[in-house]
Amino acid sequence: MPIDVLDGEARAVDTHAHQPTSVFLEDAGGQLMRDAAERFGTDLETWSYAEMVEEYREAGVGRAVLLGWDAETNTGNPPVPNEHVAEVRDDYPDFFVGFGSVDPRKDDCVSEARRCIEDLDLSGFKFQQIAQGFDPSDPAHDELWATIEELGVPVVFHGGNTTLGAGAPGGRGLRIEYGNPMLVDDVAARYPDLQILIAHPAFPWEKEQLAVCQQKGNVYMDLSGWRPAYIDDQVLQYARTVLQDRVMFGTDYPMIRPGEWLEGFAEHCDFPAAVQRKLLWENAESFLGL
Numbered sequence: 268m269p270i271d272v273l274d275g276e277a278r279a280v281d282t283h284a285h286q287p288t289s290v291f292l293e294d295a296g297g298q299l300m301r302d303a304a305e306r307f308g309t310d311l312e313t314w315s316y317a318e319m320v321e322e323y324r325e326a327g328v329g330r331a332v333l334l335g336w337d338a339e340t341n342t343g344n345p346p347v348p349n350e351h352v353a354e355v356r357d358d359y360p361d362f363f364v365g366f367g368s369v370d371p372r373k374d375d376c377v378s379e380a381r382r383c384i385e386d387l388d389l390s391g392f393k394f395q396q397i398a399q400g401f402d403p404s405d406p407a408h409d410e411l412w413a414t415i416e417e418l419g420v421p422v423v424f425h426g427g428n429t430t431l432g433a434g435a436p437g438g439r440g441l442r443i444e445y446g447n448p449m450l451v452d453d454v455a456a457r458y459p460d461l462q463i464l465i466a467h468p469a470f471p472w473e474k475e476q477l478a479v480c481q482q483k484g485n486v487y488m489d490l491s492g493w494r495p496a497y498i499d500d501q502v503l504q505y506a507r508t509v510l511q512d513r514v515m516f517g518t519d520y521p522m523i524r525p526g527e528w529l530e531g532f533a534e535h536c537d538f539p540a541a542v543q544r545k546l547l548w549e550n551a552e553s554f555l556g557l
Contacts (some may be wrong), residue, residue: 270327270533277329277446280498280551281422281525283466283491283517284331286355287314290347292521297344299398300440304317309522316355319520320362325537326525329548330557334393334423335368335383340401348371348386349379353387356394364555366423371401371408380411384418390420390555398430403445404453412458421462421554422452426469426476426488428499430522448476453484464554465516467492473499481505481515487554491517495531503536511542515551 271277285291292300292311304311323331333355336347349367356365367383369376369392383389392415396403402414403424415422427446428501432439448469455463465488469476480488490498506514518528538546551557 268513270529270547272540272542273327275327275470277324277327279330279516279525279529279547280555280557281323281328281491281518281520282464282489282515282551282555283333284319284333284520285336285345285522286316286333287319287352287521288316289313290351291336294345295338297342298435299342299344299431299441301434302435302439303522306430306433314361314521320359323362323525326529328360328525328529330551331363332366332391332423332555333363333521334366336393336395337370337373338398338400339374339531340370342398346471349383349387349389349426350445353389356389364391365555366393368393369411370399370469371403371411372399375400377410377414380414381418384420389420390391391423393423395425395429396442396450397425397441398431399445400442401445402450404450408456412454412461416458421464423464423466424454425467426451426467427472427492428470446470447541448479451486452479452483455479455486459477459485461485461489462554464489464515467519468498468502470499473502477505477510480510487513487515487550487557489515489517492519492523494523494528495535507536507538509544511545512550514546515554 336353352365367389369379408532463486
């Protein structure tokens with residue numbers, strides 16, 4: 268295995284995985300996803316969940332958070348239905364942790380959030396503020412955050428820029444300012460019992476994200492969306508030291524595959540074994556209640 272602490276076992280927990288099927292890559296992603304693929308010279312291939320699980324286990328990953336997606340109001344694209352996330356979770360209950368998604372700009376977002384937890388038994392929520400076109404600090408969303416805090420489940424917010432719409436004129440109208448972690452800081456301050464994971468190293472706001480994670484006891488971050496060789500040195504230094512209890516492993520699958528991420532981590536990140544265990548699975552197990 269690329270990481271010594273895995274010792275041949277599938278123990279790592281990926282906190283950030285999407286569907287490798289057409290429901291996400293083609294339907295929900297639409298032209299925005301095609302822009303991203305063209306910008307970075309990749310093809311939008313699809314494959315099955317069985318192949319996905321096998322790939323993860325071969326890489327030494329034992330669990331993955333499968334994320335829902337609903338940015339319909341802002342993009343016009345259909346969502347990844349929360350029922351679909353729950354069904355896939357049920358097909359692989361020992362592997363997937365299901366996170367729902369609600370569109371904060373829809374009138375039924377609060378009732379849908381309750382349904383995700385109370386009826387579908389999902390474990391949390393994913394928000395992609397740039398794709399969904401909203402400012403999480405806007406008081407218009409307070410009822411949603413209060414409801415999720417009451418439900419007692421964690422949320423994932425997007426941090427930093429996005430590859431969606433990359434290279435297209437006007438970036439297809441997406442506004443990257445909504446990925447600034449300081450907007451999440453406002454939510455964390457007003458809802459201290461809401462457990463928050465900011466996805467990605469938050470380029471170009473890495474320092475702001477580190478500051479939020481260091482100051483807010485209810486905010487964590489993951490390293491998804493970036494191969495380790497390209498993650499800012501200060502982010503890695505904080506992950507190795509003062510934030511070692513607050514940083515988690517993530518890929519952004521299928522954009523980045525688990526094997527290549529772990530190989531890059533082994534090559535570029537000389538972390539002590541105890542810190543590797545925290546980053547690769549212990550912090551995520553605590554955050555997710557596994």
